[in-house]
Amino acid sequence: MMFSRLFENVSRRMLVLLAALLIVLFGAPFFATDYLLTVLILILYFAYIGQAWNIMMGFAGQLSLGHALYVGLGAYTSAALYVHFGIGPWIGLLVAIPIAALAGVFIGYLAFRFKVGGVYFAILTIAVAEFARVGFDHFAWTKGSSGLFLPVAQFTRNDLWLLRGQPVMFYYILLVATVLAFVFCRALLQSRMGYFWLAIREDEEAARSAGIDTFRYKMIAVVISSGMTSFAGVIYAFYYNNLFPEQVFHISRSIEIILGPIVGGVGTLFGPIIGAFLLTGMSETLIAALHAVGLDIPGAKQVFYGICLLLVIMALPDGIWPWLARRLGLSEREK
Amino acid sequence: MNALLRVEGISKRFRGLLAVDRLTFDVPEGGIFAVIGPNGAGKTTLFNMIAGVYKPDNGIITFAGERIEGLAPDQVCQRGIGRTFQIVRPFPALSVEDNVIVGALMRRNDVVDARTHAHEVLRRLDLYDKRTQLASSLTLPDRKRLEVARSLATDPKLLLLDEVMAGLRPTETDRIVSILRELNRESGLTILLIEHVMRAVMALAGRILVLHHGASIAEGVPGDVVRDQAVIDSYLGAEDI
Numbered sequence: 001m002m003f004s005r006l007f008e009n010v011s012r013r014m015l016v017l018l019a020a021l022l023i024v025l026f027g028a029p030f031f032a033t034d035y036l037l038t039v040l041i042l043i044l045y046f047a048y049i050g051q052a053w054n055i056m057m058g059f060a061g062q063l064s065l066g067h068a069l070y071v072g073l074g075a076y077t078s079a080a081l082y083v084h085f086g087i088g089p090w091i092g093l094l095v096a097i098p099i100a101a102l103a104g105v106f107i108g109y110l111a112f113r114f115k116v117g118g119v120y121f122a123i124l125t126i127a128v129a130e131f132a133r134v135g136f137d138h139f140a141w142t143k144g145s146s147g148l149f150l151p152v153a154q155f156t157r158n159d160l161w162l163l164r165g166q167p168v169m170f171y172y173i174l175l176v177a178t179v180l181a182f183v184f185c186r187a188l189l190q191s192r193m194g195y196f197w198l199a200i201r202e203d204e205e206a207a208r209s210a211g212i213d214t215f216r217y218k219m220i221a222v223v224i225s226s227g228m229t230s231f232a233g234v235i236y237a238f239y240y241n242n243l244f245p246e247q248v249f250h251i252s253r254s255i256e257i258i259l260g261p262i263v264g265g266v267g268t269l270f271g272p273i274i275g276a277f278l279l280t281g282m283s284e285t286l287i288a289a290l291h292a293v294g295l296d297i298p299g300a301k302q303v304f305y306g307i308c309l310l311l312v313i314m315a316l317p318d319g320i321w322p323w324l325a326r327r328l329g330l331s332e333r334e335k
Numbered sequence: 336m337n338a339l340l341r342v343e344g345i346s347k348r349f350r351g352l353l354a355v356d357r358l359t360f361d362v363p364e365g366g367i368f369a370v371i372g373p374n375g376a377g378k379t380t381l382f383n384m385i386a387g388v389y390k391p392d393n394g395i396i397t398f399a400g401e402r403i404e405g406l407a408p409d410q411v412c413q414r415g416i417g418r419t420f421q422i423v424r425p426f427p428a429l430s431v432e433d434n435v436i437v438g439a440l441m442r443r444n445d446v447v448d449a450r451t452h453a454h455e456v457l458r459r460l461d462l463y464d465k466r467t468q469l470a471s472s473l474t475l476p477d478r479k480r481l482e483v484a485r486s487l488a489t490d491p492k493l494l495l496l497d498e499v500m501a502g503l504r505p506t507e508t509d510r511i512v513s514i515l516r517e518l519n520r521e522s523g524l525t526i527l528l529i530e531h532v533m534r535a536v537m538a539l540a541g542r543i544l545v546l547h548h549g550a551s552i553a554e555g556v557p558g559d560v561v562r563d564q565a566v567i568d569s570y571l572g573a574e575d576i
Contacts, residue, residue, distance in 0.1 A: 005446070192440045192449075199437045202426035209386060209420075211412035211441035211489050 003187050014330050025175055029168045037167050039284045041239070043276045044174035045232060050260040050272025051181040052228035057258070058267030059185075059194065060221035061201030063118070066107075066125030068253035069132050070100040070226040074233025075243055079150055080142050082162075082238075089163045093234050097227045103128065104226030108219045117204075126251060133249035142243070150241040163238035170239050177231065178273070185269055188224075197221060201267070259305055263312045265319025274320050279308060338397075339364040339493055339525050340385070340416075345394030345404070346549075347380050354380040356549040357394070362493070367519055367526045369536045372546035373570050378529040379421055381546070382497055385527075386418045387411035399492065412441065417491030419482040421498045421529075427471035431462055431481055434470050438488030453488055460484045460514060476507040483511075487518070494518075496528040500535045512538050533571070537561075545570060 007015075028040060049067065056062045077099050078092030107128050111121045137145040158165030163173075188194045196217045199207040208214050237243055247253070264275030283301045290300060316323050338361035347355040355377040362368045370378050383389045385396060387408040396404040403411055412418075417438075426434050435456055439449035457463040460480045465473065470481060479499050486494060496515075500508045512535050518524045530536045536543065536557070543560045545553040547570065553563040560566055 190446065192444060192446060195433065195437050195440055195446070195449075198429055198433070199426055202428055203424050205408075206420065206424040206426065207437070208408040209388075209412055209418050210438045210485060211409050212437075213409050 003183070005190050006183065006186060008190070011330065013328075017328075017330070022179070029171055034167070035288075037171060039281065041167060041171050041174060042284070043280045044171065044178050045235065045276075046257065046260050046280055047273045047276035048174060048178045048181050049229055049232045049257050050264070050276055051178070051185055051269075052225050052232070053257055054261045054266065054268075054272050055185065055188065055197075055228070056221050056225040058261065058271070059189065059201065060197040060218055061204075062218060062221060063122040064125045064222075064225070064254075065122045065251070065258070066127075066129030066254050067225075067229055067257045068249050068251070069103060069125070069129035070229035071233040071236060071253065071257075072129075072132060072136070072243075072245070072248040073100045073103055074230030075237035075248055076136065076142050076148065076233075077230075078234040079148050079237040079243055082150060083148065084141075088161055089234050089238050090161065093231060096230045096234055100230030100233070101223045101227040103132075104222040105219065108222040112215050112218050126254070129249055129251065129254060133245050136245035136249065145245060148243045150238065152241050163235075167239075170235060174235060177235075181228065182269060182273070189269070193217060193220065259309060261319075263308060263319060265321035268319065268321045270321045270325075271319050274324070278320070279305060282308070337364050338362060339399060340527065341395075341397040342381075342385070343395045343397070345381075345384060345391040345396060347377075347384060347389055347391055349380075354549050355384065355391075358546075358549070358551055359394075360544050360551065360554060362525060362527050363542075365519070365523045365525055366541045367515070367528070367539050369540035369543045370527070370529050370546060371531070371533075371536060371543060371570065376546040377549035378546055379497060380549075382418065382495055382529060385411070386416065386495060412489055412491075415490070415492040416495060417486035417489050417493070418495040419479075419486055419497055419499055421501070423475075423478045423482045425470035425473075425478055425481050425485065427469070429470055430466065431468055431470055431473065432457065432466035434481055435484045435488045438485040441489045449488075453484075456484050456488045459518070460487075461510070476503050476510075479503065480511065480514075483514075487524075491524070493525045493527060496526060496530075498529055498531060500530060500532040503532075505534070508532055508535050511535070515539060 029037060032040060049071065053064060053067050056064050074096040077096040078089045081087040081092040081095060082089060107125055110116065111124055116124055136142060142148045155165045158169040160169065196212045199210065199212060200214050200217060204214055260275030260279055261272040262275065263279060264273065265271030283304045286304055287301060290297060312320065340362040343359050344357045345355060346353065346357050358381065370381065372378055380389065384391045384404065387406045387410065390405040394404065395402060398414055398416060401414065403414060426437065432453055435453035436449045439452040443449045443452065454463065457466055460483060462477065462480055462484060465477065470478065473481060483499060500511060515526060516539060519526055540557055542555065543557050544551055545560060545566045552565045552569060553560050561571060
């Protein structure tokens with residue numbers, strides 16, 4: 001039903017491109033060095049979250065500047081359950097998703113019920129994420145500001161159930177997640193709800209007078225986006241094995257999440273992926289290159305992000321994908 | 336004929352200004368009913384109360400036998416009242432077709448069904464050939480018809496048109512007039528319109544209500560209304576007749 005029209009209006013050229021991309025990504029670990037693999041993991045991580053964020057902003061037009069909240073809630077929930085009760089991350093995910101979604105419902109209800117829109121909505125999302133950061137600093141059950149650690153050992157085999165293993169396992173998990181998120185987002189865009197979201201994004205009052213219950217559909221966007229994002233948090237926790245509120249919930253984390261989709265193209269399906277590749281890929285290359293010539297400049301990555309964002313906003317205000325699609329002859333609407 | 340829409344004694348006050356003052360009228364089912372009057376007479380406020388944007392301070396609005404005053408705009412639309420905006424507001428970044436599909440999806444769960452219905456509506460409004468264009472790229476006359484199309488796609492029983500002819504050339508006006516007349520005759524669509532273009536009002540309306548300072552100063556068939564002395568004094572001016 002929902003996925004029956006996935007291939008509608010998809011050109012042959014696009015299919016070939018997608019297939020090639022998939023093959024390259026699935027084969028990459030066989031050729032990549034350890035370092036390159038960690039970069040690819042980061043790229044997929046940001047591509048996945050960017051896709052989730054895009055549902056709220058790119059589809060439904062609600063700007064969240066606090067998505068670190070959902071990452072953090074997912075990470076802390078699953079890690080705490082594992083550390084305290086030995087509950088595995090997949091079961092933890094089943095708890096993390098509702099918790100993150102509930103936080104989204106809280107923000108969404110406050111904002112949409114009391115007509116807090118635009119920048120004020122964005123400020124509210126920052127405020128709740130900051131509130132969580134300070135709150136978790138003093139939350140003894142998750143070890144407060146001294147950090148929550150997962151037991152680490154030298155893993156020789158990959159335990160997919162407990163997510164204990166080598167980077168390549170995380171790579172494939174994130175790759176599958178990113179592909180599923182992409183397909184899911186396309187199905188959403190093609191659905192009745194997808195049309196309603198775009199209408200709300202374009203003109204909320206006109207959407208209402210076309211019979212759309214805007215409160216309901218905005219809430220659904222927030223719930224889906226926050227729930228999806230919490231999965232990335234679970235992966236974060238089990239990949240890094242340490243969690244500090246100062247890092248996880250920090251606003252710079254939220255900003256990192258949204259840069260990819262903005263550079264790649266807000267509201268497009270390929271935007272978050274291209275943005276993640278470009279920003280993470282190029283900034284890591286830059287750092288590696290600087291390192292190779294003996295320069296270790298703290299903050300070089302942030303400066304690089306700034307320059308990228310500036311260039312894209314000036315030259316391609318709609319992001320890279322709409323422009324790239326035209327250049328590649330794929331511009332027939334990508335939905 | 337039965338009244339599809341019944342407005343009984345509704346008023347709306349904005350701070351000190353009484354925008355609509357105890358207004359009462361019936362819109363007969365299957366009819367075309369025009370509301371005219373000078374700028375600031377309260378016409379758009381009246382529309383916004385019917386469409387659910389404002390809740391009237393007093394009075395009752397009944398649509399198809401059901402009280403609707405105070406409902407939200409989306410609920411009013413779901414009951415079967417479609418509207419256009421005086422200053423058109425299509426969804427700019429969406430194609431013409433997608434704009435109308437959004438409307439069509441209100442009563443359809445399936446996007447393919449909605450697209451089929453949208454195509455029918457687009458053909459009726461002479462926009463089918465432009466369906467792949469972005470709404471933002473359309474000219475004003477096309478955008479006005481797109482606004483009507485999106486609203487029509489929600490399958491309303493009553494269509495509220497807020498100055499859809501304003502700013503159009505006479506040939507464009509005649510085009511919309513003939514489309515509206517056809518819709519009214521063929522599908523029995525009831526139309527309530529606000530209009531300044533008397534040429535369109537006279538060609539379409541079965542009944543006219545004249546508003547002045549928020550109150551009704553005349554109501555009746557077009558021939559009588561335009562000869563009414565109060566209407567001539569306050570709005571039309573003698574030379575228009």
